[in-house]
Amino acid sequence: MASQGLSGMEKKVAFSLASVFGLRMMGLFMIMPVFALYGQHLEGFSPLWVGIAIGAYGLTQAILQIPMGILSDKYGRKPIIMGGLILFAIGSLIAASSDHIYGVVFGRAVQGMGAIAAAVLALAADLTRDEQRTKVMAVIGMCIGFSFALSLLAGPIVAQHLGLTGLFFLTAVLAVVGIIIVQFFVPNPISQAPKGDTLATPAKLKNMLLDPQLFRLDAGIFILHLVLTAVFVALPLDLVDAGLVKEKHWMLYFPAFVGAFFLMIPLIIIGVKKNNTKTMFQLSLLIMMAALGAMGVFADNLWVLSIAVLLFFTGFNYLEASLPSLIAKFCPVGDKGSAMGVYSTSQFLGAFCGGMLGGGAYQLVGASGVFFVALILMSIWLILTIGMAKPVLLKSYTLEANIKDKSHAQTMATQLSKLTGVAEAIVVLEDKVAYLKVNDDFNLSEARAVLGSVN
Known part of the structure; x- marks a missing residue:
């Protein structure tokens, strides 16, 4: 029977990736409560450009989020994540060294080009069991919320003592810390979670x-x-x-x-x-x-x-x-x-x-x-x-399936759909995986018996 709690490795995955996510989000969020106040010395400053500078990262994030996730599937999660953090650090340095509002906007856009959210969540899925995946994602989600709260505290304090330039330099340092965590503390995956769950x-x-x-x-x-x-x-x-x-x-x-x-x-x-x-x-x-x-x-x-x-x-x-x-x-x-x-x-x-x-x-x-x-x-x-x-x-399950061919996959899907508590079932031959949505009457062992059977 599967363990009811996170394993030691899953705890390590949850907190290390949550830290990476949190550090990066802090770097994005800390500017929000302070830029309109501490950026007034920048050449070209105006309320319109303040808004563009605060939101610029969102445009490049929106454009690149899905492509970066797909690239992580092709070239590996960790290289894409570290590359994104490097881009984030470069963008922070560009913004820190700029004395014109346009330079800050460009730096924020480069920060957003390090769109690693999909790759981080996919890596978390790769390194966790399907029955524990929701808990790991919850830890990452809570860390994002905490990083936002902390940025509201840290942003004004950092800006008060180091100015806007110092704040951007700090975000670059946070990105470097994130790179170190990914390289030395996040385990290397030996398999990938099914694409339907992650990308x-x-x-x-x-x-x-x-x-x-x-x-x-x-x-x-x-x-x-x-x-x-x-x-x-x-x-x-x-x-x-x-x-x-x-x-x-x-x-x-x-x-x-x-x-x-x-x-x-x-x-x-x-x-x-x-x-x-x-x-x-x-x-x-x-x-x-x-x-x-x-x-x-x-x-x-x-x-x-x-x-x-x-x-x-x-x-x-x-x-x-x-x-x-x-x-x-x-x-x-x-x-x-x-x-x-x-x-x-x-x-x-x-x-x-x-x-x-x-x-x-x-x-x-x-x-x-x-x-x-x-x-x-x-x-x-x-x-x-x-x-x-x-x-x-309903609860969601992603289970490995011992599938021989397309006909066998269809038979499995039919059998799963007839099980007590199963609201929806799909079996994917290419990934050898079954996706289930179930209610409280569902019996996991019955589903595993179907997925492990060979007719």
């Missing part, structure tokens, strides 16, 4: 885009990160105008993010226990909308802004945590890699568009205008959720 298949991307349930989620993550990026173009400047000096912004951001984490927990518990994820999802949207409305109306009131930031992160944290699991629930069996590829591309494209929109709106109509535009976009997302189906609570 996008270009031929299936169109189907992912046309699926109405997945489209709602992809549009949602696009809007969520568009709003996040746009808000951080305007919010730091608004806080200064409301009387909070830039050196103390971390004293608002970090406690608000931590407090929002605890406020988010009841939403998760109620959603799971009552099997009412959709309602909690919509409630989180309403919480963010209320926060954006308060930011727009009470732009000069520091106390209201502080409460609004707390509410904003409460809704954001819940949605950010819920969307990937909903993608996994709604995507066709065996197509998780393709569904997550579209999802990640939408996420990073949203960050780029948010920078453009936030900077442009601030330049034209000021901070309140940015918040109201964001509120309108969140309202559109809320409308989209009306047709959102109630997710069915």
Whole structure:
């Protein structure tokens, strides 16, 4: 019987890859709360270019995320990951050495070219058993959230003492630390997880885009990160105008993010226990909308802004945590890699568009205008959720299959579909693997017996 917990190697994989992911995301996030304040010495500085600089990484991430994942399948995960981290370090150095806003934008775009998310997640899948894979992915996901919270604390403090140049040099150092971790602490895989679990298949991307349930989620993550990026173009400047000096912004951001984490927990518990994820999802949207409305109306009131930031992160944290699991629930069996590829591309494209929109709106109509535009976009997302189906609570399994030929694969798929608790089953001859979606009545040993049989 398989072990119920992570093995020693799987723990090493989870925490080492989570560290790599977290270090890189910190390098991307630390600029968000400080650039509008500490970049004003740059030649060509304007609110529009602030937004472009903050969001520039998103465009190159969106373009290269899927291709980099495919390259990792061909040339190996670790070489692609280390190459991406090297690109990230180079981009950081370009931004650090620039005295013009254009140079910073170019540096941020180069940072984004190190699009390693798909390769990191694929490597995590390669090095873990299918029944433990979800736990490893959860550790990586939690580390991403923690890195975002830490960046809100570290960004203002680093910028205060080292300036914008020092902050970019620090992000280069973080990339080098990530390279060292990948080289010396991440085990070398001896096999690859099935592509359906990890990587996008270009031929299936169109189907992912046309699926109405997945489209709602992809549009949602696009809007969520568009709003996040746009808000951080305007919010730091608004806080200064409301009387909070830039050196103390971390004293608002970090406690608000931590407090929002605890406020988010009841939403998760109620959603799971009552099997009412959709309602909690919509409630989180309403919480963010209320926060954006308060930011727009009470732009000069520091106390209201502080409460609004707390509410904003409460809704954001819940949605950010819920969307990937909903993608996994709604995507066709065996197509998780393709569904997550579209999802990640939408996420990073949203960050780029948010920078453009936030900077442009601030330049034209000021901070309140940015918040109201964001509120309108969140309202559109809320409308989209009306047709959102109630997710069915199913587990996913990826199991090795002892397949002889196409006819045998079809027989296996038929037998699996008839097993108690199996909602959906597909057997892939080329990968010698079976993908299952099951409920609580499913008996894993019965499925293994079918997959190991030779007729």
